[in-house]
Amino acid sequence: MKKVISLLLIITIVCNVFLPVMGLAEDSTDSEIMLTRSDCLVFIMMGIGAKSYQYNILEKWNICDEFEEELFDEQTIKNAKKGCSKLLFSSKVDLAGVAVMYAGIANGECMMGNNDEYVYMNFYRTVKLNEALAFMVRCLEKDKAIGKGLDETFEMAKEKGLIKETDLFYEFPEKNLTLSEFKIIFKRFLKMPRGWYHQLPLTEDYFNYFNYKYDENRSKTYEEMLSEIYTISFVDELLDYDALNFEWNPDIRNGYKKVKNLYGKDYKFDFLVPKIKYAKFPFRLTYEHNGEIKTKEDTITCSWAGHFVVNQDAVICQRWVVDLLNTDQLNGKFEIIDVSDYNERTSDGKRIDSVVFSYGNGAYYMGENINVVEPKVSDFVEIECLDLKNRISYEKISLDDAHDKFGIRLIDWECAPPIENNYE
Structure with missing residues (x-):
């Protein structure tokens, strides 16, 4: 009876507590919460038996905001930039690399760097339905799904019953996956006879964090x-x-310990959560390049993704x-022009690769601080x-x-204003 209760509780938590906490673009309902590729992989890793100290590495460990790993060649960096990817350090024995690549769960979704020392993946892009199903199918099949394209794994998901004709999203494999849709397919996945699963090590030894096996007999369901x-x-x-965040997020857990040491045992660790967690800001940029007037129109999206702690200051x-x-785009910037052929260099010898437009940060747009001064458009132009x-x-x-060296002149910048938000 205890095991039945435990099982029901963990599935309820996964689908109703843990997923909303980690989902990116939360507003008011599950149908409005969009999941990232990282979130999707983390949930599936939990579904096949990995514990928190293993799969939180996928989200937290050595993900670089800048392309600063010296073993990447120039073309690899350019390709990664075009994919809006983060770089994930993962040498052959590192945990994060095993988490992503082992058993081919993310097969074909990563690109290796020189000497197989590094891998990159578009972690923070919203996961598509066919991608999430591909991750699941690769867990269920030992070899059949490896090397298959998303169209093929989508058909395999249909055959297995992970997706059904009665699903409203059945005909839209390329759609961005919402939390409510992920719950549907994830519950079905958990009822499948297990394929790849994680067997917990006897100790939390560095080299035993990941111990995947394949159940040839399909002896039990997930x-x-x-x-x-x-x-x-x-x-x-x-x-x-709070315990959920301490368990899954080492940054917050460490920050909490520092705050607790500063303020005493009874200090209440306060997570301020924004009332509005997702918003869009249409913009129009007009600029001139070598006498030609150009216009860039798009929409900035800001999604809440939880908290992080600046450990040295214990600031949430x-x-x-x-x-x-x-x-x-990458890191809140998009390229205006590629100037790599100009052979221009900075005063310290760096080669100037492109001129980019840096359009601001989420704290400004999402009303995190009403006293934030509106950034000047002159501050938005940068060189890479x-x-x-x-x-x-x-x-x-x-x-x-920018005008003298590259023929660029900003004419106008129009953008929707920041929202008024409450943090409770």
């Missing part, structure tokens, strides 16, 4: 397996919002994912630079220099 892994006490702990911060609706090791950095450039 549901049945989870009922053997989770205890009632473990589930009860996860019911608490909101994490915002800022994206463009219709344009590949590469040093001798192909490490990327960004530097401000004055409007006069």
Whole structure:
């Protein structure tokens, strides 16, 4: 009876507590919450038996905001930039690499760098329905799904009953996946006889974090397996919002310890949560390049992605994912022109690769601080630079220099204003 209760609790938590906490673009209902590729993989890793100290690495461990790993060649960096990807450090023995690549769960979704030392994946893009189903199918099949395209794995998902004709999203494999839709297919996945699963190590030894096996006999479902892994006490702990964050987010857990040490045992760790967690901001940029008037129109999207802690100060911060609706971009910037052929260099010898437009941060757009001064459009123009090791950095450039060196002149910038938001 205890195992049955435990199983029901863990499935309820996964689908009703854990997923909403981690989902990116939350507003008021599950149908409005969009999941990232990282979130999707983390949930599936939990579904096949990985514990928190393993799969939180996929989200947290050594993900670089800048392309600064020296083993990446120039073309690899350019390709990764076009895919809006983050770089994930994952040498052959590192945990994150195993988490992503083992058993081919993310097969074909990653690109290896030189000497197989690094991998990149578009972690923070919203996951598509066919991608989520591909991750699941690769867990269920030992070899059949490896090397198959998304169209093929989508058909395999149909055959297995992961997706059904009665589903409203049945005919839309390319659609961005919402939380409510993910719940539907994830519950079906948990009822499947297990394929790849994670066998917990006897100790939390560095080299034993990931111990995947394949159940040739399909001896039990993932549901049945989870009922053997989770205890009632473990589930009860996860019911608490703060405990949930401490368990899954090492940054917040470490930050909490620092705050607790500063303010005493009874200090209440306060998570301020924005009332509005997702918003769109249409914009229109008009500029001139070598006498030609050009216009860029798109929509900035801001999605709440939980909290992070600046450990040295024990300061709790909101994490915002800022994206463009219709344009590949990186770190809140998009390319205006590629100037790699200009052979221009900075004063310290870095090669100038492109001129980019940096359009602001989520804290500004989402009303995190009403006292934030509206950024000046003159501050939005930057240059992307590469040093001798192909490490990327960004530097401000004055409007006069942008015009004199690259023929760029900003004419107009129109953007929807920041929203008024409440943090409770």
